[in-house]
Amino acid sequence: LSCKEKPNRQTLGPPWNEFDMMYMNGCAVKDYGNVTFEEVANDEPIGNVKRPRAVGSANQRLSAAVHAVKNDGYTCVMLGGDHSLAIGSIQGHAAAKKDLSVVWVDAHADINTPLTSPTGNIHGQPMSYLIHELHSKIPVLPNFSWIKPCVSAKDIVYIGLRDVDPEEHHILTLLGIKGYSMTEVDRLGISKVMEETCDYIFSKVKKPIHLSYDIDALDPSISPATGTPVVGGLTYREGVYITEHICQTGMLSAVDMVEVNPKRGKTEDEISSTVNAAVDLIRGCFGRLREGNHPADYKMP
Numbered sequence: 083l084s085c086k087e088k089p090n091r092q093t094l095g096p097p098w099n100e101f102d103m104m105y106m107n108g109c110a111v112k113d114y115g116n117v118t119f120e121e122v123a124n125d126e127p128i129g130n131v132k133r134p135r136a137v138g139s140a141n142q143r144l145s146a147a148v149h150a151v152k153n154d155g156y157t158c159v160m161l162g163g164d165h166s167l168a169i170g171s172i173q174g175h176a177a178a179k180k181d182l183s184v185v186w187v188d189a190h191a192d193i194n195t196p197l198t199s200p201t202g203n204i205h206g207q208p209m210s211y212l213i214h215e216l217h218s219k220i221p222v223l224p225n226f227s228w229i230k231p232c233v234s235a236k237d238i239v240y241i242g243l244r245d246v247d248p249e250e251h252h253i254l255t256l257l258g259i260k261g262y263s264m265t266e267v268d269r270l271g272i273s274k275v276m277e278e279t280c281d282y283i284f285s286k287v288k289k290p291i292h293l294s295y296d297i298d299a300l301d302p303s304i305s306p307a308t309g310t311p312v313v314g315g316l317t318y319r320e321g322v323y324i325t326e327h328i329c330q331t332g333m334l335s336a337v338d339m340v341e342v343n344p345k346r347g348k349t350e351d352e353i354s355s356t357v358n359a360a361v362d363l364i365r366g367c368f369g370r371l372r373e374g375n376h377p378a379d380y381k382m383p
């Protein structure tokens with residue numbers, strides 16, 4: 083899925099069907115379709131890394147798809163799936179746009195290496211495969227050899243952290259990666275967090291922004307239908323403010339919306355609350371303003 087400047091109407095399949103593309107505020111939307119992933123038989127763990135072959139080949143396909151979207155000049159919207167897909171999304175984006183800044187909005191840091199991961203779930207590891215400074219800490223994994231580190235630690239900002247493993251905290255500290263946990267969000271307020279985030283990522287060169295948004299960054303009262311909910315999250319308003327602020331920089335180049343999982347919703351309301359929040363976050367990325375919008379060529383009758 084990707085967006086450009088002309089008005090267009092398009093709706094998508096479940097669970098995104100209410101994602102009416104007219105909401106994309108005058109953006110032309112092109113649906114690049116679903117990236118199909120292969121089932122991999124006997125995908126035995128390597129060490130404690132689960133399903134490496136399936137996740138590696140899925141991300142290789144996704145990387146090619148995102149690369150194509152960027153080569154066509156669009157801002158790419160990747161609707162996940164879980165956060166392991168950020169491997170392919172950021173890799174494909176970096177193949178088209180050499181130098182990226184990454185804003186990672188998440189309750190978690192997702193920066194475990196295969197050797198530090200407490201669970202072996204790759205959705206907790208994507209950043210470790212992407213960062214130059216961690217390359218020497220990544221063992222060889224089947225279907226992962228195509229991945230080339232493409233992001234520098236200094237070009238990353240985390241927002242919303244509140245469930246970081248000790249090993250991840252060591253990595254973040256060692257590499258000096260900038261992060262605004264929920265403590266900083268409470269202390270500074272979200273507008274100051276966003277002001278500092280943009281000053282920081284634009285301090286040297288203005289690089290295209292890859293926004294990787296895990297829906298579990300929001301408080302579970304808003305987005306319960308997700309795999310690893312953590313109390314004390316961003317309010318709906320704080321979550322949307324992040325997207326509005328990034329939109330107005332004019333530097334948004336790709337956005338992931340991941341970990342929306344209808345199977346984890348106990349009721350229809352929980353599912354729709356989660357999906358609607360995700361839709362509103364993406365709308366905020368593309369210019370939807372809570373004050374209202376009107377088409378540039380609107381003429382009063």
Ligand SMILES: N[C@@H](CCCCC(O)O)C(=O)O
Binds near residue numbers: 189190203245298341
């Ligand atoms: N840190 C945990 C939890 C990861 C949560 C993943 C989500 O943020 O995509 C792990 O490594 O398993």
Ligand SMILES: [Mn+2]
Binds near residue numbers: 205341
């Ligand atoms: Mn997950």
Ligand SMILES: [Mn+2]
Binds near residue numbers: 205296341
């Ligand atoms: Mn995540």
Ligand SMILES: [Mn+2]
Binds near residue numbers: 189190296310
């Ligand atoms: Mn998360």
